[in-house]
Structures are given as structure tokens and as C-alpha cells.
Amino acid sequence: MARLIDVEHGGVPGVIGIFVLDAPEPALIDCGPTSSVDGLIAGLAGIGLDLSDIRHLLLTHIHPDHAGAAGELVRRHPELQVHVHDVGAPHVIDPTRLLKSAARIYGETFGPLFGSIDPVPSENVHVLGSRVLDLDVLPVPGHAYHQVAFIDADGVGYPGDAVGCLWGEGDFLYPAAAAPEINMPAWHESLDALQERKLTKLRIPHFGEISEVERHIERTRARLRSWGDLVDGGADEATFAEACWRALREEGTPRDAEVFPTLPFPSFEMSYAGVRRYYDKAREAARDGDA
Ligand SMILES: [Zn+2]
Structure with a gap:
């Protein structure tokens, strides 16, 4: 079972969602930015959990709206284990370059929007292989070179930003293309790879659960x-x-x-x-x- 927490980033519902998995051990898929940690903690409390109940943080990729809070969460809960693609891992441990790249895109608005990006101690960081917990790990580059999708035994996919976003409970399909390293052919190939998996549902951070998987992926492809x-x-x-x-x-x-x-x-x-x-x-x- 997975539950969705809306961190209400910037006070707006339906912008950043965090999925909480219960089994085999309590885990978060992405954690949002440091600026919305309070929203995450409140969301966990709303489903009867404390941060200290969570064992794993699985990162689809390291962009600040998905992973920015990792350092702050590990500071509050040092047993939290952070799982990330090998290309992303060094930047989670030392976010200097990540911060520079974010500053280039967002300028002075970065701090108010996302808060700080604090380092995660290397002993908490684990490089992802092809499986983690009971999930398949599928590389889905394009939005970010180091992005992965997690896929559970029921064929539910957690593809990060590999498929388009639907913001704020709207229906306009928006591919997250503002990132500094987008790669169009790689992105289309990742959509192919996701389609080949015949997923039953998509659970996306921006925002929510998508049942019409094929339609959503085809809309992403067309917009891109x-x-x-x-x-x-x-x-x-x-x-x-x-x-x-x-x-x-x-x-x-x-x-x-x-x-x-x-x-x-x-x-x-x-x-x-x-x-x-x-x-x-x-x-x-x-x-x-x-x-
Ligand atoms: Zn991203």
C-alpha cells in the first residue's frame, strides 16, 4: 500500500507529493525540498507516522524539489537510509555543485522556494542497483541523466519526472523540461521503456496517481x-x-x-x-x- 502526502509546497496543494510505502519497510519515494519539511512531517503525522518510523528514502533523482530535504531529514533522523543513482550519490553527499546549478536556474528565488540543501553523511547513502526493497529500479534518463523509476510487484510505477506533470489538480500536461540536463532522445526512450513495462498505474510527484497510463505517457510524448x-x-x-x-x-x-x-x-x-x-x-x- 502506498499513501500520498501533499506537502503543500509554497502553500499550494497539488504541487509536490511524497509517496509513503509501508512494506517491506517504511519508505518514502522522494522527500521534497527543505522548505516543505514541516508539510512532510505534518503529512506523516496525519497518517499516524513519525519521521523516525521511516527507514528508507528512495530518490528518483536529486533535483531540489525531490531530494533537497534529504540532508535535513537525516539530521533529524540519523537512521534514515538514502538510496540514489550512482551519478547522483556524490552530489547528495556534497551538494555544492547542485546548489550552483540551482542558483543558475532560479537565481535569488531559490532560497525562499526550496530552502537549503544540506549534505547527507556518506554512511547513510546507498547506490541503487537493479532492485531496492521489493521494487525494480528502471533507469529513465532524459529529464535528468541520473533519474530512475521504481516499479512495484503490482506494476505500479514511480517514475519521478520522467512523465509529464499535472499541476494543482489540473489536467494540462506539462513535461518538467526546465532542468539543465534534459536530453530529448533519451527522454523519449525512457517513455518507451516505461510503456514496455505495461504499468498498471503511475504515481507522480507532480501530482498524484494516474490510472490511464498509456494516455498519460502518450500525452507526455506528444507535448515533448x-x-x-x-x-x-x-x-x-x-x-x-x-x-x-x-x-x-x-x-x-x-x-x-x-x-x-x-x-x-x-x-x-x-x-x-x-x-x-x-x-x-x-x-x-x-x-x-x-x-
Ligand atoms: Zn526534476
Whole structure:
């Protein structure tokens, strides 16, 4: 059984969710940022748990909205065991580079949004293999090189940000493309890999449980493709954002149009920057290859 805690990041419901697994040992899938630790603790209390009841923290990836609180949680509960991809592990132990990269994307808004990122002692950090607890670990790069999905025996997938987000109880599908290391072909291959697993449900941090797995993954694929075509085709930031707003109004619910502008951190401008960066780097790499 898994339970979902809404940490109400930035006071907004439906932005960051943490799944709590009971068996074989109590575990969290991701933990959210340090700024919403109080929301996480309150959520745990709401289901009759204390942080000290949790044995494992399984990280889908190390972005601050998923893993930022790991250091703070281990400080409060030193027995907590943190499981992370081998590429992510050094940055959980020493978050200096992570903080620099976050500052580049978020500037001065980073602190108020996410709080600090504190180091996790290396003795608490475990590198993920192909299984952890009773879950399969499937690499799903694209949103982040080091991202993994956890899949339980019933075929329920916890894919982190590998599939699109539905913010604030809306229905507008938003791929989290603002990250500095997105890789479009790898992302599409990860969607293929998730589809091959014939998952019964998706449980996503932004936000909740998705029963229509195929539809959700295909919507992610279509949006990624359209964003890629737009940016690769030369659209500037304003044109891109305008196209996104149009799609949101046409395909989303009234709730999307209402909630999206109030969300703490996703924005079409940031998505543009992430996608643009991928195509610029890809072009540069192709040029270097020709030279
Ligand atoms: Zn992420």
C-alpha cells in the first residue's frame, strides 16, 4: 500500500507529493525540498507516522524539489537510509555543485522556494542497483541523466519526472523540461521503456496517481515533441510561451488557467530555457563532430 502526502509546497496543494510505502519497510519515494519539511512531517503525522518510523528514502533523482530535504531529514533522523543513482550519490553527499546549478536556474528565488540543501553523511547513502526493497529500479534518463523509476510487484510505477506533470489538480500536461540536463532522445526512450513495462498505474510527484497510463505517457510524448519542434524550429521565448498558454487554455481545464500562474515554480519561460539549452548543446556537439 502506498499513501500520498501533499506537502503543500509554497502553500499550494497539488504541487509536490511524497509517496509513503509501508512494506517491506517504511519508505518514502522522494522527500521534497527543505522548505516543505514541516508539510512532510505534518503529512506523516496525519497518517499516524513519525519521521523516525521511516527507514528508507528512495530518490528518483536529486533535483531540489525531490531530494533537497534529504540532508535535513537525516539530521533529524540519523537512521534514515538514502538510496540514489550512482551519478547522483556524490552530489547528495556534497551538494555544492547542485546548489550552483540551482542558483543558475532560479537565481535569488531559490532560497525562499526550496530552502537549503544540506549534505547527507556518506554512511547513510546507498547506490541503487537493479532492485531496492521489493521494487525494480528502471533507469529513465532524459529529464535528468541520473533519474530512475521504481516499479512495484503490482506494476505500479514511480517514475519521478520522467512523465509529464499535472499541476494543482489540473489536467494540462506539462513535461518538467526546465532542468539543465534534459536530453530529448533519451527522454523519449525512457517513455518507451516505461510503456514496455505495461504499468498498471503511475504515481507522480507532480501530482498524484494516474490510472490511464498509456494516455498519460502518450500525452507526455506528444507535448515533448511539440515543444521540441517549436524550439528546434527557432521559436523565441515569447512565441514558445504564447503557444503553451494557448495549448493550456484549449486542452486544460478551467482549473489549469486559474492555478498555473499561482504555482511556486514551473513556468513556460523556464521550460523554454531547458529545451533551448538541449538543442543548442546538440548543435554544438554536431559541429564539433564535423570539425
Ligand atoms: Zn526534476
